[in-house]
Amino acid sequence: MAKKANHQEKKPLPKKPPSSSFPIGKLFLVTAVLAGLASFYVYKVLTTPPDLPELDLNQWWGPYPIDQQKDESIRPFKIEFSDVVVNDLRERLLHRRPFVPPLEDAGFTYGFNSNFLTRVLDYWQNSYKFKDREMFLNQYNHYVTKIQGLDVHFMHVKPKVSPDVMVVPLLLLHGWPGSVREFYELVPKLTAPRDDVAFVFELVAPSLPGAGFSQGAARPGFGPIQIAGIMHQLMQRLGHTKYYVQGGDAGHTVGSLLATYYPQNVLGFHTNFPTLTFSSRASLYVFLGSFWPSLVVEPELESRLYPLGKHVSHLLEESGYMHIQATKPDTIGTALTDSPAGLAAYILEKFSTWTNPEFRKAGDGKLLDKFQLTHLLDNVMIYWVSNSITTSMRLYAETMNKKMLAVRIDDIPTDVPTWGIKFKHELLFHPDCVLRLKYKNYVASSVVEDGGHFAAMEMPDLMAEDIFKAVATFREFHEANTPASSAQTVYDFTVKDLNGREVKLDQYRGHVLLIVNVASQCGLTDTNYKQLNQLYEKYESKGLRILAFPCNQFGGQEPGSPEDIFKFTKNRNVKFDLFEKIEVNGDEAHPLWKFLKTIQRGTMGDFIKWNFSKFIVNKHGIPVARFGPNTDPVDLEPYLEKEL
Known part of the structure; x- marks a missing residue:
């Protein structure tokens, strides 16, 4: 019998998978292109300066209604410690509640030591000579003028010199929690003739709007850019179309903005807080430098910046106040407005720790190693009498917000010649190569192996000498860089x-x-x-x-x-x-x-x-x-x- 034919169909052989070399190569190519584009984008973002935000110098920041007739008068002003204010202050100090005792050997590490605070408040209540200090603060001429709806207070000191001594205008800008009181020891040194230079200074020292005796804004949005506009208008009103600027802390920020917005008017910028707080490029430089510090900073100054983790940790520890003031200034402001004890502790604790972080270990914060208690309380009194602590702290909310940070103001360059003095215990440190990312004519730095955040009060002699040296250099800079074609007359x-x-x-x-x-x-x-x-x-x-x-x-x-x-x-x-x-x-x-x-x-x-x-x-x-x-x-x- 014949065999049955095998009709079973053959299964097709499985297809060989396509070669993987093509898609993997394509993937690498696409990845490389995307990485290149991303790198180019980041490079462009970091190296292309943002546009300078518009500044409306007619915007009204005072309470409504708007004055229809513009008042540009300059009115004399007297600082007053009235009997009503002084008696109320003494009553509050007398009837304060007992403080919680500090922890053993805590020093100032948990904040202001309450044992030492008792001594400070007793001195304020019983030994601080209110009328004498009022006279002391009024030894220089004070004025108020209205700009954009705000009463702006300023101290104006003209030197008494012979006609052959050149007088140049200098705008002095204080920080927080300072005030114009910071400059009192500096003023006579800047207005007295010196043998090594042929000029002295005419000084204009305003209270920053919202601080001291300058009125705060009535609505949100009044930040350092707007303050810079007001400071420039103040100098114009006083007849100074060209002037020099000195600032630290918030005064540094405002001074830097003046140099950025008004390079034709600002002849030079001296700062005792030479940093680029709002620069993404500066942050990148500092971070990359942590892998190879010598590329960024001189070996003798390396410890001021690296190891980066140590300094960031210290900065975070000391910036808690900033987070509160940048988010809820009115809450903490209410507590400090109602309590002179709280106000003194809050402000003076900064004068200890920011002068030298090692001072935290001492029970008295070593406050009196660097400052006189009377001088420190002068500054506290300015905040108490003017009731300005809340409005002064609102500046942080107007600075540390998304809108202001998006401006990247420290990434916008300026050609104004700039000089920095770097004190050893300042809160932030940036090398000169980083500072030149913004200040294209950063001429020099003075490096000081001591000192901290409140340099004008702590080391007035050194500050005065450095300011004179800086301005003399600025004048030489302009002399060397002023083309003959731009001059109109001799x-x-x-x-x-x-x-x-x-x-x-x-x-x-x-x-x-x-x-x-x-x-x-x-x-x-x-x-x-x-x-x-x-x-x-x-x-x-x-x-x-x-x-x-x-x-x-x-x-x-x-x-x-x-x-x-x-x-x-x-x-x-x-x-x-x-x-x-x-x-x-x-x-x-x-x-x-x-x-x-x-x-x-x-x-x-x-x-x-x-x-x-x-x-x-x-x-x-x-x-x-x-x-x-x-x-x-x-x-x-x-x-x-x-x-x-």
Whole structure:
């Protein structure tokens, strides 16, 4: 019998899976592209400055209704510790409840030690001389003016100096929980003439709006940007279109904003809190530096920033107040407004721990190692009398919020020359390379191996010296970086006399000037010095001033020191004004001479040909004539008489 045929179908062989090399390679390619795009995006975000937010200088921040007639008057103000306020304060201190005893050996680590607080409050109640301190605080002139609906208080101190000493305006900005009281020991040091510089300061020290005697805003949204706008308007109202700024803590933030918003007006920014708190780039630099600190910070300063974990931990421990004030300022404000004991403990605890973190271990917080109790209570009294603790703390809520943080204000660069002084125990530390991410002309840092957050009160001598040094550097910066083409008159320039003191040519306003480069060993010296003396004696009473600039660029014929030049000119009975030796040609030419050559060009090129080239400048500061070395000074009389 035939076999049955096997009709079972063959199962198809399973298909071989496609090669995995293509999709994996494609995946790697896509991942690489996405990673590259993400990296490029992050790079652009970090390196592209955000736009400067608009600032409305007409916005009304005071209570409604809006004043229809703008009041720009400046009104005298007196700090007053009235009998009503003082008696109420003493009653509250007298009837305070007993404090909970501190833990054994706790020092200030749990906050203000209640045993020491009892001593502080007893002194405040029984030994603090209220009327004497009121007189002390009123020793300087105080004023109030209304700006954008707010009464803004400021202390205004003008130096008493001779007319030949230059006076420059300086805006002093305090922080929290400080006040204008921080500057009282600093004021006399900044307004007294010094041998090493040719200027002193006219000081404007406002209470930041909401703090001390300046009114707080009536509605939300009034943050450091708005305060900066008000501070600028205050300086404008006082007639200072250009000015210097010094600030720490909140004053640093406002001062930095002034430098960012008004670079044409702020001539220099000095800060004792040189940090970039609101910069994502700065945070990234600091974080990356923790892996290789020497790339970010000098070895001798490394311990101020690294190990990063240690400093972050300390910062978190000391910033609890900030979280409260940034979220619920009015709650804590209510408690402090009602209790002088609470207000004193809350404020003075910062003066201990922020001056030196090691002070926390002491039962008295070592407060009196650095400060006088009377001075500390002056500051507390300003908050108590003005009832401003709540409004002062609202600044944190207006600063540490999403809207303000999104602005990234510290990522917006400024060209204003900036100088920082870094005290050892300051709450934050940033290296110079980080600071230059914002401050493109960060000229220098002073590093101090002591001191803390309240430097103006703790170390006024050192602060004053550093401020003078910084502003002198700012002035040199502008002198070196002001192109001749941007100057309008000779009054835009500053020069130095033979003693190295700065002389702003603005002091010659209204005079006719004869500006000449001189030399002591030139064949033209005898004739020119003799005839320049004759011109000066004849026309000085009519307003002529001769400005002589020694120069050694022509045949090396002015090789001497300033002392040699002074002796040489004294022997010739020279009475006109002599300045330090300069260059008049080339890249190192003094900016004034670059300006003169630009306005009055030469016949065979603009460069100065030899010693005793002469420029006549009219009463408006404009160069109107130029004469070569071979023109004798007496031949200039017709031209001088025309201008005189």
